[in-house]
Amino acid sequence: MAAVRSHDYGDILSGRPRKAIPEVVAEPGLVVEDPASGFCGAVVRFELGNVVLEDRGGRTRLFPLTPAGFLVDGRPVTLVRPAPKADTTPKRSASGSTYVEGLRARTARESRIWVEGVHDAELVERVWGHDLRVEGVVVEPLQGVDHLPERVAEFGTGPGRRLGVLVDHLVAGSKESRIVDGLRDANVLVTGHPYVDIWQAVRPSVLGIAAWPVVPRGVAWKDGVCAALGWGDPADGWRRVRAAVTGFRDLEPPLVGAVERLIDFVTDPEPG
DSSP states (O other), rough: OOOOEETEEEEEEOOOOOOOOOOOEEEEEEEEETTTTEEEEEEEEHHHHHEEETTTTEEEEEEOTTTTOETTTTTEEEOOOOOOOOSSSOOOTSSSOOOTOOOOOOOSSEEEOOOEEEHHHHHHHHHHHHHHHHHTTTEEEEETTHHHHHHHHHHOOOOBBOOEEEEEEEETSHHHHHHHHTTTOTTEEEEOOOSSGGGBBBOGGGGTTSSSSOOOTTTTHHHHHHHHHHHOOHHHHHHHHHOOOSSGGGOOOOHHHHHHHHHHHHHSOOOO
16 A cells, blocks of 8 residues: 655655644734635734734734644744743833842942931932942931031041931021031032921822821921821821832922932042
């Protein structure tokens, strides 16, 4: 009896190896034919494990991606979906800077950024923490600026040992502005924001409120805010505020600009 043959697979009983059916990546625009129906069209998209072909007349049909299920230039092929394209979009940190993958924190610089309190330090870390670790900058709370000139003198500034200071309520005529005006040191940069407390530099909308409450004179600002909003005590209020902040867009521009200037100042190489 004569050997059974197949024009696609060769001589089955002769012992010769079968022809391998090539895999072809179904890139959009590839023209293929479904041999069963004779439909010929270009690949346009994929739907639930099927390929959609469009012919010259604009008609579309859906076909399963079966092995050796299509013809390309008259030859059987197995269509495979293109591999997912790698996302080359740079990842961004909470501050909007490019995120450094696999970051190992740089050895800390001698320069420092000082902020008024623990809440200020936590908020700066929440938004700029990645940047600070890239640059090796340490942020330290001062617990107020009443003794800022003395603290600066104790620190001992100089080349490679700069200070950046973030001050709350830095407006003309305030106690804070008078203290800052007395500093005369090229290795110290003081920036600030106009808000009574760092909480107020968080946009009200991210906390679901229309505006920060006006607190009467003689009432501690955080206590007054928590009482007006029903937030419990200041510790409860701070947890709410901190959790609402996920990036720089949740903060008012004066604070964002002030912190960015300080980071630039303490990380830029000094002249000479």
